[in-house]
Amino acid sequence: MKTDSVLEKVLKSGNLAVTSECGPPRGAVPEKVRQKAEMLRGYVDAVNVTDNQTAMVRMSSFAASVIIRQMGLHPIMQMVTRDRNRLAMQSDIIGAYSHGINTMLCLSGDHPHFGDHPMAMGVHDIDSIQFIQMVRKMRDEGKFQGGADIENPPKMFIGAAANPFADPFELRVARLAKKVAAGVDFIQTQCIYNLDKFEKWMAGVRDRGLDEKCYILAGITPIKTVGMARYMKNKVPGMDVPQEVVDRMAGVPKEKQAEEGIKICVESIERLKQVKGVAGFHIMAIEWEQKVPEIVEKAGLYPRPQIA
Amino acid sequence: MITAERKPLEEIIEYIRPFQKILLIGCNECVTVCSAGGRKEVGVLSSLLQMSFLKQGKNLQIREHTLERQCDPEYVEELVSMVDGVDAILSMACGCGVQEICRRFKNKPVFPAVNTKFMGASERQGVWAERCQGCGNCLLGVTGGICPIARCSKQLMNGPCGGSTSGKCEISPDVDCAWQLIWDRLKALGMEDRYEEIIPAKDWRPGRAAGPRKIIREDLAE
Numbered sequence: 001m002k003t004d005s006v007l008e009k010v011l012k013s014g015n016l017a018v019t020s021e022c023g024p025p026r027g028a029v030p031e032k033v034r035q036k037a038e039m040l041r042g043y044v045d046a047v048n049v050t051d052n053q054t055a056m057v058r059m060s061s062f063a064a065s066v067i068i069r070q071m072g073l074h075p076i077m078q079m080v081t082r083d084r085n086r087l088a089m090q091s092d093i094i095g096a097y098s099h100g101i102n103t104m105l106c107l108s109g110d111h112p113h114f115g116d117h118p119m120a121m122g123v124h125d126i127d128s129i130q131f132i133q134m135v136r137k138m139r140d141e142g143k144f145q146g147g148a149d150i151e152n153p154p155k156m157f158i159g160a161a162a163n164p165f166a167d168p169f170e171l172r173v174a175r176l177a178k179k180v181a182a183g184v185d186f187i188q189t190q191c192i193y194n195l196d197k198f199e200k201w202m203a204g205v206r207d208r209g210l211d212e213k214c215y216i217l218a219g220i221t222p223i224k225t226v227g228m229a230r231y232m233k234n235k236v237p238g239m240d241v242p243q244e245v246v247d248r249m250a251g252v253p254k255e256k257q258a259e260e261g262i263k264i265c266v267e268s269i270e271r272l273k274q275v276k277g278v279a280g281f282h283i284m285a286i287e288w289e290q291k292v293p294e295i296v297e298k299a300g301l302y303p304r305p306q307i308a
Numbered sequence: 309m310i311t312a313e314r315k316p317l318e319e320i321i322e323y324i325r326p327f328q329k330i331l332l333i334g335c336n337e338c339v340t341v342c343s344a345g346g347r348k349e350v351g352v353l354s355s356l357l358q359m360s361f362l363k364q365g366k367n368l369q370i371r372e373h374t375l376e377r378q379c380d381p382e383y384v385e386e387l388v389s390m391v392d393g394v395d396a397i398l399s400m401a402c403g404c405g406v407q408e409i410c411r412r413f414k415n416k417p418v419f420p421a422v423n424t425k426f427m428g429a430s431e432r433q434g435v436w437a438e439r440c441q442g443c444g445n446c447l448l449g450v451t452g453g454i455c456p457i458a459r460c461s462k463q464l465m466n467g468p469c470g471g472s473t474s475g476k477c478e479i480s481p482d483v484d485c486a487w488q489l490i491w492d493r494l495k496a497l498g499m500e501d502r503y504e505e506i507i508p509a510k511d512w513r514p515g516r517a518a519g520p521r522k523i524i525r526e527d528l529a530e
Contacts, residue, residue: 113479129466130509163470237471237478
């Protein structure tokens with residue numbers, strides 16, 4: 001074990017891991033964090049806490065992660081290179097570790113263009129791969145990025161994202177290889193709707209043995225309405241929603257669409273379980289967290305393994 | 309070259325409203341090439357300002373002059389005889405030129421008439437695009453000759469983010485994905501392996517991180 005991370009323990013035990021996410025509120029309302037996280041208790045191994053997702057100001061990932069940790073749950077603190085330079089990142093990492101947070105996700109973050117502060121300057125002192133290198137160096141060498149020793153180095157279980165659906169596709173396995181070489185422990189993928197393409201990517205991943213060097217959690221997002229399916233298909237960069245998914249949602253009456261979305265989601269998980277190299281699932285039910293327990297149960301991922 | 313765009317006329321008018329006699333100076337270098345502040349643009353702006361003030365019943369006197377290079381003290385010296393007779397100076401050079409004029413003429417108000425934009429190249433007639441951020445430690449030798457610092461919206465140094473779609477950046481279909489360009493070029497050169505070399509965290513000191521920069525060439529400095 002590299003860390004005390006419960007996620008690492010579950011993955012190491014060979015069980016399929018389940019993670020979900022909690023987007024912090026846009027205000028000083030800790031009870032909202034607790035409410036969202038409480039819905040996930042017992043159904044997931046760890047909870048991603050997003051960091052100013054879609055470049056909108058929210059309660060910091062660090063603070064919301066502490067709240068979730070105090071609830072006895074296991075946060076995966078997301079951190080983006082957009083909002084912090086390497087000094088701020090490292091101080092937050094040792095701060096978070098001091099509060100019992102031992103799992104994190106290293107991201108570059110959505111461009112400010114998409115959020116409510118498009119006039120803000122993105123920092124991007126380092127990129128996501130250099131970020132992984134930095135956290136690994138902190139953990140394994142006990143050194144800050146600048147080279148000085150750390151007193152009681154933070155032992156973070158290091159995650160990153162991968163999007164098999166963005167372009168250029170032929171570069172996507174190599175991009176993962178770079179994250180592995182940088183020292184990533186686990187990967188959470190972009191939401192998967194085009195399973196054929198995902199399987200093709202995974203074949204490339206296995207060809208290079210990358211699935212044996214990091215744990216890959218398949219990203220799943222239940223679709224609520226046909227409108228959401230169309231929006232993701234047409235408007236979200238790097239998202240691949242095949243027409244047949246849109247058609248399937250459009251083919252059921254409005255009041256049945258949410259149910260159909262859950263069904264698609266559970267079927268996807270069942271198919272992805274058969275894909276060699278998939279080590280678990282990351283269920284991103286955006287503002288629909290109450291559906292996560294149902295998905296986990298229906299997908300046969302409940303109960304979660306009890307690992308201390 | 310350094311690119312620039314003329315400021316909105318209203319902003320320029322506000323700067324010079326208190327004055328009667330203006331020296332309007334252009335620059336024959338970059339701002340001429342990008343049609344922002346050369347001889348021709350000096351003439352156009354001069355007419356626009358005079359017409360605008362005339363409508364308000366004010367006779368603005370403008371003397372026009374375009375220097376070979378406004379960021380060079382040697383050429384700025386040419387202005388000495390012209391400056392005494394004016395109330396203020398309006399410069400159509402980049403920020404470097406404007407500041408050089410300020411440095412030379414300490415008792416004269418100097419105003420910029422253009423917004424300095426970026427270091428770029430001409431993509432086609434009338435279109436200029438950013439190419440370099442002057443990071444001070446050029447990466448082009450390892451990124452296939454295409455700069456991810458200047459041309460990737462997130463200045464990612466190790467590959468495309470998850471928003472690259474059909475060769476375009478997630479922020480706009482008008483912006484090329486720098487990493488698509490880099491990858492295409494590495495492939496064309498048969499240098500795909502180069503992609504997997506990790507570019508380590510950048511030392512920004514040769515860039516802006518260590519404060520305002522200066523080059524001193526001992527062999528040339530007097």
